[in-house]
Amino acid sequence: MKGDLIMETDVLVVGGGNAALAAALSARDQGVKVLVIERAPKFYRGGNSRLTRDYRVMNTRENKYMTGMYPEEEFLEDLRRVAGGEINEPIARLVVRKSEELPDWLNKQGIQWQPALSGTLHLGRTNIFQLGGGKAVMNSYYQTAKAKGVDVWYDSKLEDIEMSGTKFKAAKVRRNNRIETIKAKAIIFAAGGFEANIEWHKRYWGDAAENFIIRGTPYNQGNVLEMLLNKGASQIGEPDAFHAVAVDGRAPKFDGGIVTRLDSVPFGIVVNKNGERFYDEGEDFWPKRYAIWGGLIARQPDQVAYSIIDSQTLGKFMPSVFEPVSAGTIEELAEKLGLNPTVVAKAVEDFNNAVRPGTFNPGELDDCKTEGLKPVKSHWAVRIDKPPFYAYPLKAGITFTYLSVEVNEQARIKWKDGSLCDNMFAAGEMAAGNVLRRGYLAGFGLTMGAVLGRIAGEEAANAIQRATR
Amino acid sequence: MQSKELLDDGKRQMRLCNACRYCEGYCAVWQSIEWRRDFTDNDMTYLANLCHDCRDCYHACPFTTPHEFGINPPKLFAQLREDTYRKYASPRIFAKVLGEKRSGFWITFFFGIILMVALILGTNGTSGLLEAKVGTGAFYKSMSEAVMIIAFLALGIWMVGGWLTGMSRFWKDIKSAKSEKIIGKDIVKGTKYALSLRYLGGEGAGCNYPTDEPSTIRRKFHHLVSYGFMLDLASTALGAFYAHILHIPAPYPVYHPVVLLGILGGIGIIIGTIGLLVLKAKSDPEISDEKAAKSGTSFIVALLVVAVTGMILLLARETAAMGILLAIHLGSVAALFFTAPYTKFAHFVYRYLALIRYAQEERIAHQPVEVKVGKQPVKTGTTVAGKH
Ligand code: HEM
Ligand code: SF4
Numbered sequence: 001m002k003g004d005l006i007m008e009t010d011v012l013v014v015g016g017g018n019a020a021l022a023a024a025l026s027a028r029d030q031g032v033k034v035l036v037i038e039r040a041p042k043f044y045r046g047g048n049s050r051l052t053r054d055y056r057v058m059n060t061r062e063n064k065y066m067t068g069m070y071p072e073e074e075f076l077e078d079l080r081r082v083a084g085g086e087i088n089e090p091i092a093r094l095v096v097r098k099s100e101e102l103p104d105w106l107n108k109q110g111i112q113w114q115p116a117l118s119g120t121l122h123l124g125r126t127n128i129f130q131l132g133g134g135k136a137v138m139n140s141y142y143q144t145a146k147a148k149g150v151d152v153w154y155d156s157k158l159e160d161i162e163m164s165g166t167k168f169k170a171a172k173v174r175r176n177n178r179i180e181t182i183k184a185k186a187i188i189f190a191a192g193g194f195e196a197n198i199e200w201h202k203r204y205w206g207d208a209a210e211n212f213i214i215r216g217t218p219y220n221q222g223n224v225l226e227m228l229l230n231k232g233a234s235q236i237g238e239p240d241a242f243h244a245v246a247v248d249g250r251a252p253k254f255d256g257g258i259v260t261r262l263d264s265v266p267f268g269i270v271v272n273k274n275g276e277r278f279y280d281e282g283e284d285f286w287p288k289r290y291a292i293w294g295g296l297i298a299r300q301p302d303q304v305a306y307s308i309i310d311s312q313t314l315g316k317f318m319p320s321v322f323e324p325v326s327a328g329t330i331e332e333l334a335e336k337l338g339l340n341p342t343v344v345a346k347a348v349e350d351f352n353n354a355v356r357p358g359t360f361n362p363g364e365l366d367d368c369k370t371e372g373l374k375p376v377k378s379h380w381a382v383r384i385d386k387p388p389f390y391a392y393p394l395k396a397g398i399t400f401t402y403l404s405v406e407v408n409e410q411a412r413i414k415w416k417d418g419s420l421c422d423n424m425f426a427a428g429e430m431a432a433g434n435v436l437r438r439g440y441l442a443g444f445g446l447t448m449g450a451v452l453g454r455i456a457g458e459e460a461a462n463a464i465q466r467a468t469r
Numbered sequence: 470m471q472s473k474e475l476l477d478d479g480k481r482q483m484r485l486c487n488a489c490r491y492c493e494g495y496c497a498v499w500q501s502i503e504w505r506r507d508f509t510d511n512d513m514t515y516l517a518n519l520c521h522d523c524r525d526c527y528h529a530c531p532f533t534t535p536h537e538f539g540i541n542p543p544k545l546f547a548q549l550r551e552d553t554y555r556k557y558a559s560p561r562i563f564a565k566v567l568g569e570k571r572s573g574f575w576i577t578f579f580f581g582i583i584l585m586v587a588l589i590l591g592t593n594g595t596s597g598l599l600e601a602k603v604g605t606g607a608f609y610k611s612m613s614e615a616v617m618i619i620a621f622l623a624l625g626i627w628m629v630g631g632w633l634t635g636m637s638r639f640w641k642d643i644k645s646a647k648s649e650k651i652i653g654k655d656i657v658k659g660t661k662y663a664l665s666l667r668y669l670g671g672e673g674a675g676c677n678y679p680t681d682e683p684s685t686i687r688r689k690f691h692h693l694v695s696y697g698f699m700l701d702l703a704s705t706a707l708g709a710f711y712a713h714i715l716h717i718p719a720p721y722p723v724y725h726p727v728v729l730l731g732i733l734g735g736i737g738i739i740i741g742t743i744g745l746l747v748l749k750a751k752s753d754p755e756i757s758d759e760k761a762a763k764s765g766t767s768f769i770v771a772l773l774v775v776a777v778t779g780m781i782l783l784l785a786r787e788t789a790a791m792g793i794l795l796a797i798h799l800g801s802v803a804a805l806f807f808t809a810p811y812t813k814f815a816h817f818v819y820r821y822l823a824l825i826r827y828a829q830e831e832r833i834a835h836q837p838v839e840v841k842v843g844k845q846p847v848k849t850g851t852t853v854a855g856k857h
């Protein structure tokens with residue numbers, strides 16, 4: 001390692017996703033110099049934002065991208081519901097209100113929305129869908145950043161920061177195997193959570209964490225988050241919680257994104273490695289339940305499970321990337337999966353015997369359920385008896401973590417003693433716990449990232465301009 | 470890659486895309502895959518000819534190489550289209566010799582010139598080839614009218630016949646497996662999509678060609694070429710009308726509609742083809758198939774040669790060089806016509822049919838079957854959708 005280059009800028013943005021770029025562009029619009037340091041190489045720029053699909057936005061006017069109104073109170077109520085009542089009201093309300101500006105503001109940054117396409121699933125009343133998804137969004141953000149004169153460094157990892165008292169002075173950044181010192185008047189942290197850091201998960205999950213699939217970028221190691229917490233930033237959000245869904249067990253370890261998802265669970269039964277069922281597969285609509293299945297599977301032996309269906313239900317759910325394992329009998333299927341054939345056959349038989357007649361309808365909470373079976377299957381229970389039989393292996397796919405640094409409504413970082421930083425801000429996943437300490441509301445992460453990112457950018461620039469005036 | 474491997478990899482990619490669907494707003498391809506669960510070889514051919522190579526999906530895709538999924542739809546489809554141009558043309562050996570390599574056009578061009586020279590010498594002797602001619606019917610003082618008509622009628626029939634053969638074979642493969650009928654509305658819609666090159670424009674800002682910044686320039690150049698070509702066709706047809714119905718023989722004065730249409734069309738083709746070549750040179754090789762890029766260039770150059778020799782002929786038609794220039798220009802036209810069923814020229818045939826088929830699929834898919842369940846739209850009978 002050699003050299004200690006010094007570079008100066010006004011606002012240093014750490015991270016390269018949605019919140020980071022929203023912050024960088026907003027700061028730049030105030031006329032200050034901005035440098036973005038992204039840990040990933042250019043191809044992987046944008047962290048988990050590159051795998052996203054939609055923003056949840058308050059909506060009180062007709063527009064061609066959404067199907068109806070989504071007022072402030074309903075949005076807030078949705079947040080309270082998923083968080084079990086425990087949200088930071090002032091910040092939540094601020095994010096909700098400002099979310100209404102996002103479609104226009106993002107559009108000005110070159111981001112395009114997907115117009116209503118009849119027959120497709122990606123159009124909603126509460127969420128606005130990006131044309132092309134998250135990577136297209138990040139491409140637009142970076143193109144606009146370039147046009148506006150924001151500097152971007154890739155492959156640049158923040159190692160440490162220098163402070164005088166509680167004021168940020170300079171950052172040590174590893175780039176091309178050298179440490180460079182960047183002096184800046186303000187710094188905005190938007191470098192994501194720790195979801196890709198298996199060692200960190202092991203603190204809470206032990207060796208089970210080895211079997212987790214990380215759905216997003218491998219670069220979200222949480223190093224910046226940890227550094228801030230070590231320096232005394234106040235912590236918020238449940239430390240050991242994560243959002244995890246059931247994914248195909250054959251998914252790549254990292255970065256499989258949306259395509260590894262599997263929607264077969266409600267259409268059959270799910271057994272663990274011992275061939276036993278462990279949870280009601282038909283408790284509710286899958287979109288409302290898939291998020292608990294990650295955690296359920298994470299608690300099974302070896303963190304695997306198997307979704308078993310038959311030929312009647314194969315075509316009823318979204319196609320998935322990997323072909324199912326198939327066989328003419330349940331025993332053969334179990335063997336192919338490496339499970340005990342007699343035990344699995346018994347589980348299927350018990351289930352089949354418990355199924356009560358009903359009218360199967362995947363579009364509603366139908367009356368097909370089991371009786372006298374534990375655990376019960378409360379909807380869509382139809383006998384698994386039409387060969388060929390199919391199975392998908394399932395694993396827990398970790399999407400994001402909740403642990404965050406505490407901020408105020410100006411995105412300023414709070415210290416443990418309750419005091420505020422002058423020139424240090426946080427946004428994105430690193431600050432998401434400020435509204436949702438747990439729970440999940442589709443599209444809210446991006447929304448909060450962009451809103452708080454914009455605020456952080458403006459506040460950082462204002463703070464600099466006040467200081468120099 | 471071998472065709473079978475290519476098709477299998479293509480099906481893998483489409484299955485993956487169908488589980489992702491992030492690109493659904495970009496083009497017809499992404500709508501079409503949502504109407505399918507499994508992909509046949511014919512489906513792949515159809516999708517390939519629906520793809521306009523705008524490259525939006527490639528740049529939006531988080532799963533392109535270096536990601537292990539290695540998704541690359543524009544390249545996949547370009548390769549499959551090359552196979553289409555060979556597979557549906559007949560005889561296939563012509564397709565291999567004339568369509569695959571740039572030399573195919575040049576060799577035919579060479580023989581075309583020789584043929585024209587021979588026809589001129591045969592009808593009007595050396596004076597037809599080497600002396601300046603003016604006044605009405607000057608061109609026919611080089612090559613006799615009857616010979617010219619017969620030669621180009623034959624070539625025209627060859628070209629159109631070749632396209633029609635490909636057309637019917639291709640249609641057999643891509644038409645609805647359930648034998649649903651094409652109605653007038655489908656043809657109107659497909660025609661609109663084709664004439665406007667809707668899917669080469671991206672949604673609004675334009676497509677990611679030649680670089681990852683949105684641009685509509687490629688569509689503009691294509692319009693110049695294709696509409697330029699149509700103007701030239703119109704000019705030829707009008708010329709025939711004047712010559713054989715009204716009996717006013719060529720050459721016509723510069724302000725004459727026949728000449729004006731020809732000049733406009735020629736300029737369009739020249740600007741458009743050069744533009745397309747420049748864009749092609751700038752585009753990312755990672756997303757192009759090398760073979761497809763070459764056969765595309767060969768077609769562009771053929772059009773350029775026809776247009777340039779036509780313009781030179783116009784400028785020099787009153788000089789002694791006219792005979793030779795006429796032989797060169799007509800030779801290039803003959804080569805273009807002769808190779809047309811086998812080169813990329815045939816792209817419009819397959820693309821047009823694919824777009825009509827798409828219009829039909831779109832109509833059928835949008836016949837009301839949608840129900841709403843809770844807040845999730847659900848497509849009855851096919852999939853229960855969930856987004857994560
Ligand atoms: C149904 C009408 C047509 C459609 C839908 C169509 C569509 C397209 C599309 C999507 C491309 C770009 C992708 C590719 O290279 O395959 C293309 C390229 C091209 N087209 Fe067309 N086209 C049509 C008619 C024509 C006509 C009439 C001409 C001229 C006679 C023409 C000349 C060209 C040329 C020169 C290229 C560039 C080839 C290259 O870059 O390799 N097209 N066309
Ligand atoms: S090209 Fe990539 S982003 Fe687009 S649908 Fe396919 S997998 Fe998804």
Ligand code: SF4
Binds near residue numbers: 498524546
């Ligand atoms: S390159 Fe463009 S036209 Fe082709 S499949 Fe992708 S989005 Fe569609």
